[in-house]
Structure formats: C-alpha cells, structure tokens
Amino acid sequence: MCGIVGYLGSQSAAQILIKGLHQLEYRGYDSAGIVLNTGQGKGFNLFKAKGKVANLEAAIPDEVMYQDHVTVSGIGHTRWATHGEPSVANAHPHVSMSGDVVLVHNGIIENYKELKDQLMDRGYTFQSQTDTEVLCNLIDLYYQQHGHDLRMAVMQALNKAIGAYAIVVMEQQDHAHVICARKASPLVIGIGEGNEEFFIGSDATPIVSYTHKVIYLDDEQVADVRLNHEVEILNLDQTLAQVDVKEVDLDISALTKGGFPHFMIKEIFDQPNCIENCMRGRLVHLEDGSYDVKLSALQNFKAKLIRARHVIIVACGTSWHAGLIGKQLIEEMCRIRVEVEYASEFRYRNPVIEKDDVVIAISQSGETADTLAAIQLAKEQGALVFGIVNGVGSSIARAADTGIYIHVGPEIGVASTKAFTGQVTVLTLLALALGRALGTLSEEKFQRTCHELMQIPAKMGEVLKQNEAICQLSAHFTYARNFLYLGRGYNYPVALEGALKLKEISYIHAEGYPAAEMKHGPIALVDEEMPIVFLATHHELYHKIISNMQEVQSRKGRILAIVTQGDEEISHIAQEVIEVPETLQALEPLLSVLPMQLLAYHVAVMKGLNVDMPRNLAKSVTVE
Numbered sequence: 001m002c003g004i005v006g007y008l009g010s011q012s013a014a015q016i017l018i019k020g021l022h023q024l025e026y027r028g029y030d031s032a033g034i035v036l037n038t039g040q041g042k043g044f045n046l047f048k049a050k051g052k053v054a055n056l057e058a059a060i061p062d063e064v065m066y067q068d069h070v071t072v073s074g075i076g077h078t079r080w081a082t083h084g085e086p087s088v089a090n091a092h093p094h095v096s097m098s099g100d101v102v103l104v105h106n107g108i109i110e111n112y113k114e115l116k117d118q119l120m121d122r123g124y125t126f127q128s129q130t131d132t133e134v135l136c137n138l139i140d141l142y143y144q145q146h147g148h149d150l151r152m153a154v155m156q157a158l159n160k161a162i163g164a165y166a167i168v169v170m171e172q173q174d175h176a177h178v179i180c181a182r183k184a185s186p187l188v189i190g191i192g193e194g195n196e197e198f199f200i201g202s203d204a205t206p207i208v209s210y211t212h213k214v215i216y217l218d219d220e221q222v223a224d225v226r227l228n229h230e231v232e233i234l235n236l237d238q239t240l241a242q243v244d245v246k247e248v249d250l251d252i253s254a255l256t257k258g259g260f261p262h263f264m265i266k267e268i269f270d271q272p273n274c275i276e277n278c279m280r281g282r283l284v285h286l287e288d289g290s291y292d293v294k295l296s297a298l299q300n301f302k303a304k305l306i307r308a309r310h311v312i313i314v315a316c317g318t319s320w321h322a323g324l325i326g327k328q329l330i331e332e333m334c335r336i337r338v339e340v341e342y343a344s345e346f347r348y349r350n351p352v353i354e355k356d357d358v359v360i361a362i363s364q365s366g367e368t369a370d371t372l373a374a375i376q377l378a379k380e381q382g383a384l385v386f387g388i389v390n391g392v393g394s395s396i397a398r399a400a401d402t403g404i405y406i407h408v409g410p411e412i413g414v415a416s417t418k419a420f421t422g423q424v425t426v427l428t429l430l431a432l433a434l435g436r437a438l439g440t441l442s443e444e445k446f447q448r449t450c451h452e453l454m455q456i457p458a459k460m461g462e463v464l465k466q467n468e469a470i471c472q473l474s475a476h477f478t479y480a481r482n483f484l485y486l487g488r489g490y491n492y493p494v495a496l497e498g499a500l501k502l503k504e505i506s507y508i509h510a511e512g513y514p515a516a517e518m519k520h521g522p523i524a525l526v527d528e529e530m531p532i533v534f535l536a537t538h539h540e541l542y543h544k545i546i547s548n549m550q551e552v553q554s555r556k557g558r559i560l561a562i563v564t565q566g567d568e569e570i571s572h573i574a575q576e577v578i579e580v581p582e583t584l585q586a587l588e589p590l591l592s593v594l595p596m597q598l599l600a601y602h603v604a605v606m607k608g609l610n611v612d613m614p615r616n617l618a619k620s621v622t623v624e
C-alpha cells in the first residue's frame with residue numbers, strides 16, 4: 001500500500017527520499033515520485049516514474065541526487081493505485097494548478113467527485129484521475145484565499161474532505177516548511193538534533209536510521225513542521241494539541257534479507273527465533289520445573305476478561321486464519337463462545353456487541369483499515385478491545401484498550417508467514433492464561449501445553465530441515481492450475497492458510513476446505529491433474545482423514561500429505577509425504593503451516609514469480 005517519506009534539512013534530500021522509498025517498497029506499490037524545493041525561485045523539482053523506485057532513481061539527474069548543503073524540503077511517495085490506473089500522471093506528488101502547492105497522500109478522499117466539480121466550476125483543471133489532485137487543488141483554493149497561509153488552507157480543505165488521509169504538503173514560497181495531517185492512515189514525524197532536520201514517514205521504517213525521536217500523529221491532527229522550530233500540532237478545529245515525542249527502537253538490520261534470496265524465505269526460517277522472542281518473559285519456566293504464563297495485558301484487565309461471556313475476533317487475510325485457530329483454543333481452554341469475523345463484514349453489519357464482550361483485533365501491520373474501523377465500532381458499543389499486533393506503535397495498537405505485541409520483527413514479504421505463527425503463539429498464551437484464571441483448564445493440561453509450547457521452536461527447526469526435500473517435491477506441482485487443501489479441527493484453518501499462501505504468490509487457484517466437506521462439492525473437481533494437500537497429522541480425527549484420502553485416491557487425485565513423524569500408513573496412499581514432529585493437537589498449526597509456506601514459496605520461485613511482492617497485493621491495506 002502507498003508509502004510516504006519526507007525530509008526537511010540540508011543533507012542530500014533526494015538520496016534520503018529515494019532510500020526511504022526503497023525501505024517502503026515492502027508495502028507494495030505500482031509507481032513512485034519525489035518533489036524537492038530548494039527555494040531558489042526555481043519552483044518544484046518533480047520526478048515521477050511508473051513501476052519500481054529504481055525507475056524513478058534513474059530519472060533523477062546526478063546534480064539533483066547529490067545536491068548537498070542546501071536547505072531543502074522534499075517529499076516522496078510510492079503509490080498503489082486506487083483512483084486511476086498506475087501511470088506517471090496519476091503518481092504522486094501532485095502539484096496544484098497554480099504551481100504553489102504540492103502534496104503526497106495515502107488513503108482515499110471519498111467525496112472527491114463532488115469536490116472536483118466545485119473546483120472545476122471555479123476554473124480548476126486536472127492532470128490526473130486521482131482523488132489526491134482534487135485535495136491538492138482544494139488546498140490551493142484556500143491557500144490563494146487566505147494570503148498564502150498553508151496551515152490554514154490545509155485545515156480548511158480537510159474540514160471539507162470526507163475519507164481517509166495521511167498527507168504531507170509543501171509550498172513553493174517557503175522551502176523550510178511542510179504541513180502534515182492524518183486521519184485513519186498513519187503518519188510519523190522524526191525529529192533531528194536541535195530541530196535542524198525533520199524526517200517524515202508513513203511508518204517509522206524510513207526514519208529510524210536517522211533519529212529515534214518521533215511523533216505519531218493522531219487522527220484529525222495537523223502538524224506544522226518548520227526548520228529550527230518545535231513542531232506544532234493542531235486539531236482540525238484549530239485548537240493546539242499536546243506534542244508527545246516518543247522514542248522508537250526499530251532494528252533496521254532486521255529489514256534486510258540476511259543472506260536469503262527473498263524476504264519470504266528469510267521470514268519462514270526466522271520463525272523458531274521469532275516464536276522464542278514472542279514467548280520470552282511470557283511463558284516462564286519456574287525453578288520448581290513448572291510453568292507460568294505472564295501477560296501484563298491480561299493482568300491489567302483481568303476482571304473484564306474473566307467476565308466476558310462472548311469473544312469476537314476481527315481480522316483480515318492471514319490474521320483471520322490465525323483468529324480461526326484462536327477460536328478453537330479459547331473455546332477449548334476457556335469455554336467462552338468465540339466468533340471470528342472478517343473485519344470488513346463486521347464493520348458494516350450492525351453486529352450484536354454487548355458491553356461485557358471482548359473484541360480481539362488481530363493484525364500484523366496494525367494499520368489495516370477495516371480492522372481499525374471494526375475496533376472503533378466495538379469501542380463505541382462499549383466492548384473491551386484487545387489487540388494482537390506486530391506493528392509497534394501502529395494505529396491498531398494505539399486504538400486497542402490493551403493487547404499483546406507478537407514481537408516477530410518487521411515482516412517484509414507480502415505473504416505473511418512469521419506473523420501468522422506469532423499470532424497463533426500469542427493466542428495460545430492468552431487461552432492458557434485465561435483458561436487457568438477461569439478454572440476451565442486443568443492444571444495438568446496447562447502444564448503439559450506450556451511444556452509442549454516451549455518445545456515448538458526446536459520442532460519448527462526440524463520441519464525447516466526438510467526445506468530441500470520440499471523444494472524438490474514442489475517441482476512436481478508447478479504445472480497445476482488448481483489445488484485443494486484439506487484439514488480438520490485445528491488443521492482446517494491451516495488448510496485455508498496453505499491455499500491462501502499458494503494463490504497469493506504462485507497465482508495458482510487454491511481452495512481450503514474442512515476435509516469432510518470434500519464430498520459435498522470439491523470432490524467433483526478431483527482427477528489425475530488435481531493436487532490435493534492433506535493435513536493428516538496423528539490426532540483423534542486421523543482415521544477419518546485417511547478415509548477422505550482414500551476417496552481421493554480412488555479418483556486418481558495426486559496426494560501430498562503432511563503427517564506426523566514415523567507415520568507408516570499414509571505413505572502407502574499419498575504420492576508425497578512431509579513429516580512434522582509430534583505435538584499436542586492444539587499446537588499442531590505452529591508446525592503444520594511451515595510445509596504450507598515452503599511449498600508455496602518454492603512453487604512460486606520455480607515459476608519465476610516475484611514472491612516478495614506479488615502482483616496486485618499490498619502488505620499493508622490502509623484503505624477499505
């Protein structure tokens with residue numbers, strides 16, 4: 001999804017902006033641009049390109065790229081098309097018709113058509129199909145009316161705009177000044193030493209290599225950023241807001257590939273480590289050999305969580321699949337009724353939310369627009385909102401009443417991997433702690449589950465050792481046009497996640513189903529061309545899964561089975577078998593999802609596809 005970077009200071013601005021745009025590439029985009037203002041009466045220096053940031057970089061002449069020691073303001077943007085096709089004309093930044101104002105924008109201005117008509121009546125013309133250019137010219141209109149007061153013009157325009165935005169606006173007449181604003185789309189301002197430099201980002205990624213002092217703008221806030229001055233923050237009604245400067249500590253080395261050919265495979269291999277980090281200080285092995293689960297988020301809201309009669313999990317994509325596993329964990333260990341909702345459906349459905357309900361919002365990025373809106377709805381109706389988020393300081397983390405970070409580090413590959421296992425781990429810890437507090441989980445089962453959970457990172461390592469074998473067997477499947485993934489119980493959401501991974505990055509159509517549902521439709525698709533992945537680990541439904549497998553075998557389907565180490569029965573039925581170590585049924589997804597991720601990865605690589613940035617997808621979906 002779109003990315004924003006901005007700079008104010010006297011270092012080589014073009015280089016800083018381009019580096020920042022590269023760091024934001026993981027969000028997914030289809031065009032990019034930067035604009036610079038050196039204030040030498042030369043107007044804005046604007047560069048845009050379709051496609052990759054590298055194309056933009058190639059379009060910038062050396063004298064601009066390496067211009068140093070000149071006070072300059074600059075903004076850059078990676079665009080993911082919403083209004084109008086990916087093109088140079090539609091790429092940001094957008095300059096107003098007068099040439100006085102320029103801006104970049106993340107989000108969507110919903111009433112842009114109406115505003116555009118009004119502006120056209122006043123003689124404004126447009127170069128692009130975007131809602132952003134409309135906002136730019138609206139600001140320009142007020143800018144001309146208010147004697148070139150940019151701050152006032154931005155506030156007046158935003159009071160007219162309906163929708164979501166993070167914007168950074170510059171004016172030609174003052175090259176040491178920018179205005180930023182946000183509503184439902186994040187924006188961060190980094191403060192350099194002595195206010196001599198400022199760095200702006202749609203997240204902290206392009207900022208942290210320069211400064212750790214940041215301001216996260218809140219909704220409907222406008223920041224007036226002027227070189228050598230303290231940042232001023234205003235609300236849209238023009239009242240002054242408090243400026244809250246925070247310290248962020250994001251490890252930028254975690255954003256590099258660490259010797260792997262793609263971020264996705266690095267992130268798959270990161271998982272044993274990530275899960276250890278996720279459990280650190282939370283799953284505690286006591287001196288007497290027993291285990292405890294310590295979650296401060298739960299401590300602070302214990303009474304409310306224990307009182308909950310009903311839990312609603314809201315999420316999108318992979319996080320929604322983690323939610324389906326969370327439902328089984330919480331229902332099994334806590335005996336509380338749990339519903340799992342697509343955030344996009346929940347927010348528009350007038351759902352029944354009671355005061356004592358708990359809404360768990362799961363999100364890797366912490367910025368997904370639909371999940372954020374679902375939280376707001378839940379809060380309005382008095383529910384406690386518990387966030388399970390990776391993005392530290394993200395909008396969802398800040399909007400939730402309480403919650404737990406999954407602490408798996410930045411996830412760059414668009415197809416989510418380590419965030420999924422991190423989310424499932426946190427949900428397991430939550431169910432364990434809550435079940436124990438409620439008395440719905442026996443001490444024996446609590447201890448056994450904790451003990452097994454502690455072994456998961458090492459067992460993940462064992463699964464990952466089969467990477468080479470999975471790579472080889474993946475070669476048999478690149479021909480496929482359709483795939484079926486089947487699982488039962490805790491492995492049913494893993495089947496959904498396996499199918500999602502494959503379609504996201506290999507563009508092969510894939511569907512996940514509960515294995516027993518196969519005979520109610522999908523079995524009609526089975527023939528010798530159709531690969532079917534069975535999640536057939538050793539648990540109480542094992543023999544039923546074998547029957548499902550035989551139904552496929554007799555129709556000549558090509559079976560790839562994920563089985564428990566040492567399984568002898570299934571190797572006679574399935575053409576390909578991948579083993580995972582034995583664990584408790586409730587923890588199986590943490591192991592069985594790894595072959596799903598590796599299979600999708602290798603098939604996509606063999607098909608020569610861009611696994612880290614698949615077509616049409618965005619890492620962080622900040623529009624609904």
Ligand code: G6P
Binds near residue numbers: 368
């Ligand atoms: C996008 C990503 C998915 C992700 C989903 C939800 O579609 O490509 O990988 O699962 O958004 O994102 P979230 O950040 O809320 O988990």
